[in-house]
Amino acid sequence: FKQLTGFSPSDYLSRLRVHRAKELLISGSGTLREIALKVGYKDEFYLSRRFKQETGAAPSAYNRGTFQRVAVLLTPYASHLLLLGLEPAVIISDSSEYLNTSGLQSPQTMRFINADCSAEQVKSLLLDNNIELIIAANQHLDEYGLNAEQLRAVAPIVEISWMELGWKEHLRLIAQVIQRRDRAEQWLTEYQREEQLARSLVQQSRAAQEIITILVIKPEHLLVYGARNVGCVVYQSLGLQPPSRIKEDMEKLGDKFHSIPIMISELPQYAGDRILVIVFPDAKGSTAHSDVIFKSNYWSQLPAVQQGNVHLLSHDEWIPYNPVSIRLQLQRAVSLFTSN
Known part of the structure; x- marks a missing residue:
C-alpha cells in the first residue's frame, strides 16, 4: 500500500x-x-x-487566507487566481493557450502538469509540489479521469462548478475560498463601469439594430454560441440581439447555455444581419475544414455574407472565459462594432 x-x-x-x-x-x-x-x-x-x-x-485556527501552494485543474481558474493576486503553484491542463495575464504580473514559478497524465502521476507531482489546496470542477475531474477521492489524499479539493456558473460567480467563489472577496468585488465594480460605457457606445452603432450570430467552426462541429465565451460580451455586456432561437435558450438557461450544434443546412435559420465567425484549427493547426462551410451554397446565399457583414475572429482572443480575457473581449467588441 x-x-x-x-x-x-x-x-x-x-x-x-x-x-x-x-x-x-x-x-x-x-x-x-x-x-x-x-x-x-x-x-x-x-x-x-x-x-x-x-x-x-x-480546526478553529485553520486560516484559509494563508494558502500559498494552490493547484487548479484547467487554465481559466488560474487566471482567476492571478487576478486575485495569488499565483497558482500548479496548473493541471491539456493546454496553456488560454491563460491570460494581460495587465497582471506574468507567472514566475507556476508549473504545468499535463492533464493526460495518469491519476497516479498527477498525485505524485502534486505531492512533490507541496500542494495545500486543489481547485477544480467535477466536470473536468471526470473528463480527465481524476477522481476527487484519489486526489483528496494530496490536498483538500474545492469544487467550483464550471458550466453551472458564469465567470463572475467563478471569481466570487474562488475569492471567497482564499479570503480575497474585497479584491474580487473591487475588480467587478470597475468592470461594471467599463461595461456600462461600452454598452452605451455600441448601442449608438448600427449593430444595435441588427441580429448578431456567433458561428464557431470546429473540425467536428458547427456551433452557434449563446451566453458564454464571446456570447457573454456580445449579448449580455453589450445588449446586442441574438437569433431568436438562441435568445429563447438564453432566457431559459442563462449562463448555462453555451452553444447549440447545427447542420450546415440550418445556417439560414440562425444567420442574422451580422455574423461573427471563429474557426478552431484541427490537431495539426489547419483550418481547411472550414472550407466546407465557406464554399457551400448555404453560406454564399446568406444575406450577411452577400452584404459583407461577416467578421472572422481569432479563437485565441475571443473564446477564453475568465475575467481578464472577458475584459479584453469587451474592449475588442467596442472597436469591432463602432469602427467604420
Missing part, C-alpha cells in the same frame, strides 16, 4: 479525513462536531487531535 500511495493505510485514511474536514471548514458546512461525524470521527475532540497532528493547528 505504501509503495503505491506513499503512505501507510492509517496515515492515508487520516489524510483523507482531515482534508475532507478542511473542505467542509472552507465551505462553512456545519459545526465542528457535525464535520467530525461526517468525516468518520466520533466527536470534535478526536477530530481536533488528528487535525493538529496533520497540520500543526487546531
Whole structure:
C-alpha cells in the first residue's frame, strides 16, 4: 500500500479525513462536531487531535487566507487566481493557450502538469509540489479521469462548478475560498463601469439594430454560441440581439447555455444581419475544414455574407472565459462594432 500511495493505510485514511474536514471548514458546512461525524470521527475532540497532528493547528485556527501552494485543474481558474493576486503553484491542463495575464504580473514559478497524465502521476507531482489546496470542477475531474477521492489524499479539493456558473460567480467563489472577496468585488465594480460605457457606445452603432450570430467552426462541429465565451460580451455586456432561437435558450438557461450544434443546412435559420465567425484549427493547426462551410451554397446565399457583414475572429482572443480575457473581449467588441 505504501509503495503505491506513499503512505501507510492509517496515515492515508487520516489524510483523507482531515482534508475532507478542511473542505467542509472552507465551505462553512456545519459545526465542528457535525464535520467530525461526517468525516468518520466520533466527536470534535478526536477530530481536533488528528487535525493538529496533520497540520500543526487546531480546526478553529485553520486560516484559509494563508494558502500559498494552490493547484487548479484547467487554465481559466488560474487566471482567476492571478487576478486575485495569488499565483497558482500548479496548473493541471491539456493546454496553456488560454491563460491570460494581460495587465497582471506574468507567472514566475507556476508549473504545468499535463492533464493526460495518469491519476497516479498527477498525485505524485502534486505531492512533490507541496500542494495545500486543489481547485477544480467535477466536470473536468471526470473528463480527465481524476477522481476527487484519489486526489483528496494530496490536498483538500474545492469544487467550483464550471458550466453551472458564469465567470463572475467563478471569481466570487474562488475569492471567497482564499479570503480575497474585497479584491474580487473591487475588480467587478470597475468592470461594471467599463461595461456600462461600452454598452452605451455600441448601442449608438448600427449593430444595435441588427441580429448578431456567433458561428464557431470546429473540425467536428458547427456551433452557434449563446451566453458564454464571446456570447457573454456580445449579448449580455453589450445588449446586442441574438437569433431568436438562441435568445429563447438564453432566457431559459442563462449562463448555462453555451452553444447549440447545427447542420450546415440550418445556417439560414440562425444567420442574422451580422455574423461573427471563429474557426478552431484541427490537431495539426489547419483550418481547411472550414472550407466546407465557406464554399457551400448555404453560406454564399446568406444575406450577411452577400452584404459583407461577416467578421472572422481569432479563437485565441475571443473564446477564453475568465475575467481578464472577458475584459479584453469587451474592449475588442467596442472597436469591432463602432469602427467604420
